[in-house]
Amino acid sequence: MNIFESIHLLQDFLNNADNQKKTIGFVPTMGALHQGHISLIECSKRSTELTVASIFVNSTQFNNPSDLQNYPRTLDSDLQKLDQAGCDCVFVPTDMEMYPNAASRENIFDFGRLATVMEGAFRPGHFDGVGIIVSKLLEIVKPNKAFFGQKDFQQLTIIRYMTEKYLTHLPSEIIGCDIIRENDGLAMSSRNVRLSSEHRKNAPLIYQILSEIAQRKNNYSVKEIKQWVSDEINKNPYLEVEYFDIVENKSLNSIKQWNEENIKVACIAVFAGDVRLIDNFQL
Numbered sequence: 352m353n354i355f356e357s358i359h360l361l362q363d364f365l366n367n368a369d370n371q372k373k374t375i376g377f378v379p380t381m382g383a384l385h386q387g388h389i390s391l392i393e394c395s396k397r398s399t400e401l402t403v404a405s406i407f408v409n410s411t412q413f414n415n416p417s418d419l420q421n422y423p424r425t426l427d428s429d430l431q432k433l434d435q436a437g438c439d440c441v442f443v444p445t446d447m448e449m450y451p452n453a454a455s456r457e458n459i460f461d462f463g464r465l466a467t468v469m470e471g472a473f474r475p476g477h478f479d480g481v482g483i484i485v486s487k488l489l490e491i492v493k494p495n496k497a498f499f500g501q502k503d504f505q506q507l508t509i510i511r512y513m514t515e516k517y518l519t520h521l522p523s524e525i526i527g528c529d530i531i532r533e534n535d536g537l538a539m540s541s542r543n544v545r546l547s548s549e550h551r552k553n554a555p556l557i558y559q560i561l562s563e564i565a566q567r568k569n570n571y572s573v574k575e576i577k578q579w580v581s582d583e584i585n586k587n588p589y590l591e592v593e594y595f596d597i598v599e600n601k602s603l604n605s606i607k608q609w610n611e612e613n614i615k616v617a618c619i620a621v622f623a624g625d626v627r628l629i630d631n632f633q634l
Contacts, residue, residue, distance in 0.1 A: 352433065353440045358491050361442050365403070365492065373400035377494035377523075379485060382406040383423040383541035384432050387531035391498040392436045394528050403492055404433055405442040407449060411456055412480030418627075423541055442492070449487060458483055460517055462509050468603050469594055469618055470505050470629070478509050485510055489523050497523050502530045502538050504618055504631040508603060530630075532558065538630045550623040553589040557621050560584055561632040564597075564617055568634065573597060573606055584621060593620040593627070597634070 355361040364370065376395030380388050384406075395402040406429055413419035426443070433441055450456050458479040465471075466478035489497060499507050511525045531539045536558035537551075546554060560583050564576055571579065581592045597606045600614040609615075615634040620627060 352430075352438055354430065355440070355442050356444060357448060358444065361403075361440070362491065364440060365401075370401055374496070375399060375492065375494040376402045377488070377492045377497045378402065378404045378438075379488050379497070379499075380404060380406055380429075381408045381422065381541070382429045383425050383544070384429045385531075385539045385541065385543075387500055387502065387539035389432060389436045390531050391500060391528050392433065392438050394498050394526065395496065396437055398526075399494075399496055401439050402437070403440045403442065403494065404438050405444075405488055405492075406430075407442075407444055407484070407488075409449075409480060409484040410446065411450075411483050412477050414474045414476050421545065423544055442488075449484065455487075456483065460486070460513055462512060465505070465509050465512060465603055468505075468605075469596055469598070470620070473593055473620065478506070481506055481509065482513055486513065486518060489514070489518060489521055493521055494523050496526050498526045498528055500530065501527045502540065502630065504616060505603065508601065536562070538628070540628065542626050542628065545626045546623055550589050550626065553587050554621075554623050554628060556584060556587055556590060557619060557628060557630050558632075561617055561619065561630060564632065565634055568609055573609060580617075580619070584619075589623060591622045593622060595619045600633075 353364060376399030378391045378395055392402060408422055410419055460482045462478055471478055499510060501507060507527050514523055514525055533539060535555040537555045560580055568576055577595060580595050584590050584592050597615055597617045598604060600616050606615050616631050617634060618631045620629045
């Protein structure tokens with residue numbers, strides 16, 4: 352497995368005559384890898400000929416400094432997992448490599464309402480940071496396909512919007528891959544390692560409640576379901592709902608009636624102690 356810290360050396364590798372003939376798959380990560388990330392590598396390997404991953408803890412998408420400071424960093428273990436998964440190439444840039452000056456940190460995208468609801472409402476500036484780093488990485492790698500997990504559903508929606516509106520000169524198709532869950536239903540996340548034993552024991556309730564919506568929606572209104580979800584999770588002393596909404600999958604507009612003709616996604620953020628967990632469920 353090839354490992355590069357500089358943009359120049361990575362691009363030299365990708366521009367090699369042999370590699371130029373290959374379709375490129377790209378999996379951007381912030382490290383602290385788990386089976387969810389590895390499933391993205393596996394998706395890439397099944398549909399492209401050369402798989403590139405990146406590991407970069409992107410400071411511009413953290414609106415909470417303590418969250419950035421506490422984000423787990425496990426580079427040696429991450430590289431071992433990627434090697435075992437058959438990843439061909441890993442890009443591990445420094446902050447200076449990605450952001451050499453103040454101008455390189457400036458946001459040039461307008462995501463409109465997509466970036467102000469749900470995650471955007473509680474993490475102001477978060478999606479500006481996501482847009483900056485993902486666009487930079489796509490410009491560097493120029494993959495044919497880039498793979499993102501559907502656990503970060505709003506992020507996936509915004510990245511698709513960004514590539515369709517602003518990055519049309521790139522060959523990159525954005526692929527959303529299924530959420531990978533623990534045996535008890537908890538969505539895999541790098542933050543799960545920070546859960547206390549009691550919070551970890553109770554966190555699967557989030558998915559349990561989300562998965563019950565499909566049966567209950569035949570007997571209750573959207574408003575009633577929203578209240579029920581929040582009430583059921585907040586009854587648990589180890590969990591606290593930050594937001595819950597049921598939205599249309601592209602516009603992220605809140606659903607008012609079940610008979611609306613669109614794809615509906617239930618999206619939630621829950622605090623388990625000081626660890627913030629997000630999940631979603633397509634209805």
